[in-house]
Amino acid sequence: MVKEYTLSTLIDDTSVQEVYQAIWEDSSVWAGYHHSCDHPDAVVSPWQNGERRVTFSTPLKAPAFIKKIVGVEVLEIIETQLLQHHPDGSLVVESKPVLAAPGASKFLTHALFSMSNEVNGKKSCKLEVQITCTCSVWGMQTTVESMMISQAEESASKFLAWAKKKFHEVKQAAAVAKPVPSIVVMGQDEFHDALESAAEAASTASSSSDRQAESEEEEEMQTGTGQLAIRPADMTFEQAIRHYMDEIACTARDTNSQLQTLDNRIQEMTEDIAALRNAVVPSRPQGRPSSSQTLLGSNLSWYIGGSYRSCFLCVLCVCSK
Known part of the structure; x- marks a missing residue:
């Protein structure tokens, strides 16, 4: 019986494209994820026609009888990732890992990483992981699949936490890296000349702006088509x-x-x-007041x-x- 597990999270104030660019587009970022999972030898190829390859090794965490079936203590994994674009704007990265071991074909894992736009009062991106585990060892199918799905749950939870943290790190780094205007050092004469030129330009622009504003105001009052600009172009x-x-x-x-x-x-x-x-x-009179004072x-x-x-x-x- 096939075991399946799904887990998702929301990343606020972003879109599918921004999440994809921060987490998936750069192969070095995905390699960094594997390094954080104690896979120091992980290698991730660049995307080519919506496909890339990931190779890494990891110790086999399983009971002795499963290690005996697989035949190795350390698993060499070759993963193929396929990028899918959907008409609704969502993206799906399909993961197809293959275990390089004699008996590994009896244990299959398949994963889908989905990104979709969510509108819940504000813009957000839903990141979902769906993992399917299959075991073809007769007599132990249910037990082994339960063990596989348990490890899959832990992996999915760690990935979503990492993805959310990494996205915010990339976004903050991009904000800090905005170019700063260069400072030009001028001499005293150049400084005063620049001030005079700026004053003349400001005076000319102000007069022109006032005339234009008056003209536009008159036109709006006549036609009734005046509108508030959302933002300057x-x-x-x-x-x-x-x-x-x-x-x-x-x-x-x-x-x-x-x-x-x-x-x-x-x-x-x-x-x-x-x-x-x-x-x-x-002031209050001392003697008997006159009629007018009364x-x-x-x-x-x-x-x-x-x-x-x-x-x-x-x-x-x-x-x-």
Whole structure:
């Protein structure tokens, strides 16, 4: 009875093509995977017409009776990998290993490494490993196939963990390796000449840009076809994101500055209102108040005292202790 095992993982923020380029395209990367599995003699040929060969040796991890059937302690393995492109954009690498040993033909392993795009709210790539194990030794088929599939499970788990880690390492290395613009050292005269030329060019460009913007604005108002550009045509997606994030940061700083100015003005108004209130409120008379003072006192009685309340100067006063 044939035993089959399938295991998969998701790699976020990427695509099938990016995963293939990071893990499969470069033969040295796949050789590195075998070296990490204690296969120091692994050799991987370049891809040619969608096919490449992998050779390596590994100790046979099996009970003594299986080693006796196979006839060797160390397995020499010749693996053929075939690359398949599917119409839905997925890629499949088929692995066909052959054991170079007298009785090895009784133990067959076949693997499929599938890469497909997944959309779960964000772009991701599903990496799946499917391993099939077959044993043709009569009377021991079920037992041996169970042992083979158990080792296959361990191998698949290790491979997926390695592939995910390796992909992120390759992606980070590519980001760090972006070219840095060269720095040109100029003399003093050249520096001032460059400044003057830049100022003239900026002035000319600004005037031209203003005229063009006014013309486009008038045209959009007349035709009603004005649209918001998703990103400048000469920018990559990453540059456009960085550009808009810088604009948002500048806007936030301007808003913060305006709020600070407004807060200062409110503080000044509060102080002026306090001074005005102190000037308007008369001191309490020592003798018997006249009729006019009595009238004024009755009108101001709403806010004279320890606690201020609503009064006819409510627009100017601050109703607080």
